[in-house]
Amino acid sequence: MTPDPIFASVTTIEAAAGGVTAPLGFRTGAVHCGIKPSSTALDLAVLAADGMATAAALFTTNLAQAAPVLVSQQHIERTGGRARAIVVNSGCANACTGVQGLADARTMAAETAAALGCVPEDVLVASTGVIGVALKMDRVVPGIRRAVAELSPGQGAQAARAIMTTDPFPKEHAVTVHTGRGSFRVGGMAKGSGMIEPNMATMLGFLTTDAAVPAPLLRQALQLSARDTFNAITVDGECSTNDSLFALASGAGGITIDEGTYPALVDGLLAVSRELAIGIVRGGEGATKVIAVTVAHARTIDEARQVARTIANSPLVKTAVHGADPNWGRIVAAAGRSGVRFDINRLTVHVGGTLLFEKGLPHDEAAPIAGRHLQGKTVQIDVNLGSGDAAATIWTCDLSAEYVRINGEYRT
Amino acid sequence: MTPDPIFASVTTIEAAAGGVTAPLGFRTGAVHCGIKPSSTALDLAVLAADGMATAAALFTTNLAQAAPVLVSQQHIERTGGRARAIVVNSGCANACTGVQGLADARTMAAETAAALGCVPEDVLVASTGVIGVALKMDRVVPGIRRAVAELSPGQGAQAARAIMTTDPFPKEHAVTVHTGRGSFRVGGMAKGSGMIEPNMATMLGFLTTDAAVPAPLLRQALQLSARDTFNAITVDGECSTNDSLFALASGAGGITIDEGTYPALVDGLLAVSRELAIGIVRGGEGATKVIAVTVAHARTIDEARQVARTIANSPLVKTAVHGADPNWGRIVAAAGRSGVRFDINRLTVHVGGTLLFEKGLPHDEAAPIAGRHLQGKTVQIDVNLGSGDAAATIWTCDLSAEYVRINGEYRT
Incomplete structure (x- = not known):
């Protein structure tokens, strides 16, 4: 049998070592400059492309946007989607800092640009940490200079720290990512929800690729891949002032993404983003289990996501999973109050593949089997609405007493 | 100065002893019939009017409605808003019980009706407790007969238990309630969210009045008073299969509500409902504090409620209050992600009357004063959106490790 020519162009994806510096054409520098109280912890990083890269970004939908979000948004609009570097600090979110905060975020971009020899608009900015506190710029500025001086292709792991x-x-x-027309690499790093030292969760994600990608295509691929990864996770339903997701394409790998290879780019971004997003959930505050909530046979993907998100954010479902309780009742009740209409008599609920609810009635005899599944580290909840063909998965973590301890401690 | 005649008709409200049997024309019977595992705990009550009463009710918006909700809804539609009695059991929610559950709920109404000498449609039914488990009808039926036999005007407190x-x-x-045209009484009892033995929160509320109230007016007054009381509380954002709120008007007090005295009826229902609703929050699982979140200067009441509800349901805000942390950042971030648009620079946040956030900047110097307020049992959070004239208050409780312990324990 002659191989169908379509199979020659099928994409294969294999895991590679490293993170943001796995793709060609990127370097990072990471330093401790004294923003965090610890005397050694790394708290500032620069991610730079060797030449100009195309850039795309997604930002928090929270009305209270931090200064670095406002500045990055402005820069990416002005350049039409290109960037030379991203400067990031931890330990201070530069949020709710007014006019001074905006000036500080602009100074971070300008200092990075000066050290790299580009214009400030070609630098994007991100911050995470305590909100309502001004950045110590006398530490940040020398930190940026040192980070740029130390830029190296092998320091991705330090930047992730x-x-x-x-x-x-x-x-x-x-x-x-191997395609019929050559290979390219996608890398990434992310930070998740850490709310004890700062006041809230901040999600920061950074993706790189050495494919050459026109800016509009990069933006479209980033949106598409984020929908089922970074936008499909929830730790506690919160959404912060600083959430940002960046993508840079260096073109140093020699392959240019066009209509034919675009699906491969999306697949590559999806593969990296899913790993990072689930990592964020796994590292959620007080989390002991990752829970995947899959809602199938909904009328639309949006309805599937709405039901899955309501279940994933239900404190009763999250505490039940924490206690390894196969509590189908809480899952049914969460689905029932999600705002999506369905026929309760066509609803089925499986936990770890075990049927617990069907035709309006429980299967409590199967509860012990589901209970054993819930004692593991990864939990699968499947809900079938029986009303259409659309499906979606939302990842979350369990709710533990440790979450309350972490978030109930006094700030000072 | 001659008193303005308008003052002669001003309503005054004073607290009275008792609950549902404080108004004239109502009796209750409460028994232990063996639904709860305890050998003595009261688990069934009948609330009966001496004659036919007008009736109104509000039911859960959850798609998974329990059998008693379906039956009560049907009965009140068929009679056009009258009832002789309500029969209630605890220990079993009769939810997710299929065809048998519906038959059992109908039997509860029929047995109560037979004992009272009315038709089954004149009896409303409510259940709360474990879901997915059938009612033990061999215990419920004799229980109903005993409860009716024991009906007495002085047993309101037993029914509440x-x-x-x-x-x-x-x-x-x-x-x-004293009006210019005579006095009437309003009484009530409620149960709140108890999720350890059952699988979810159930809110049940029962209101009585000895005014004579036409059914449409009673329904309208119940909806209006519930909006800012029973519908303005949240323990964990959950909404159960069994939530029900009933109102019965006996007319035994001699005053008939018309257009002129309607506001006084609403005021009376509001006063009783607010006390019961805040009691539910105070008794929320693991709760140590009641939190009132007031959002003012919103464009519409709906927007004020949406922002207040987002703050009240935020696990980060609830844990911060639990830890007495005056964390304005979490309040600002919750408001910012509520979906309501406002200008962050016009937002102000007060905790216990102390200004913590204004013009995009924190007032951290005031944090210790707000922190002392948060150490009390009743917490007031005020958010001013600076965009209109509408306001709303939502009551909630703090989130403690005890909540997780209660809800994370294995069912069996």
């Missing part, structure tokens, strides 16, 4: 606040572990991932 | 599941205390309240 420098952006952490209370994350229990750094999150980085990379893949090589 | 009989409807409890894991409520830490019974909730009942009554007032006398």
